[in-house]
Amino acid sequence: MSQRYRVLVRPKAGILDPQGQAVERALPALGFKGVENVHVGRLIELDVADAAHLPDMCQKLLVNPLIEDYEILEAEPHPAS
């Protein structure tokens, strides 16, 4: 029985995040004030039979540990399953 997980991948603190900066500049241009510390990352959802493998999957493929941090969260089952 698989369980669905979410892996949140974000740029490591202190790493230049031009995407986050671009979004941060764009929001006030649309009239949204008071937005700061915007960072753009990646969301990976997957059904996994053995969650013990997840950290290894992150280290080896899903994440580049040199530039990215990750967080593994349990998620609701996929709607199709």
Add this chain to the structure above:
Amino acid sequence: MKFGVLRFPGTCDEVDAQLACERVGEAVILWHGDRDLQGVDAVVVPGGFSYGDYLRVGAIARFAPIMESVVEYAHAGGIVLGICNGFQVLCEAGLLPGALLPNTSLRFVCRQVDLVVERAGTRFTNTCAEGERLSIPAKHTTGCWYAPPALHERVEANGQVLLRYAPGENFNGSLADVAGVCNEAGNVFGLMPHPEHAVDPLTGSVDGLKLFQSIANHVGAHVGA
């Protein structure tokens, strides 16, 4: 001598790389699904968009069957040159230090850039003089070289930075103007600009040929090819 130029799905600069290699030796294309390096004296990982740049640039190509052989070859001291996407692949494979981030402008940039030779006399720069400027085109979206402070310090202390962007030429935001960096052993080298596109006067510069000639010189002197 014989070069092997890798071809992944999505590679687009392998033919130019092969033609550049053929100016100084022989060159064969090596398919990503194969494992046999066909006895080549040097491997070139060319530019393009291997596996569609899915997930992260270079992240999937690193697991191609041919890359297992390339990693083994590199660990045994074999010469490997990574250009643009090839540089990204070699960083992801752990053969080169650091990572490539999106250009600070977030834009695809295609232009001729001036590079300064930081270290001459290496396997990749033995045709160059220290401080010499090379004019080579660059074309990429994800070419901002980065390494965490401790790693960067080590790379600089070891003299692994072979090429830097000349003053005012660092258009992608690379840390310390790094344009090309080698591994500690000095047998694997990667750079974002494209030396294979600068080998014929017709396209404005032949400076890129120097890197290929350097490899040929090295192999000629050490392997007797």
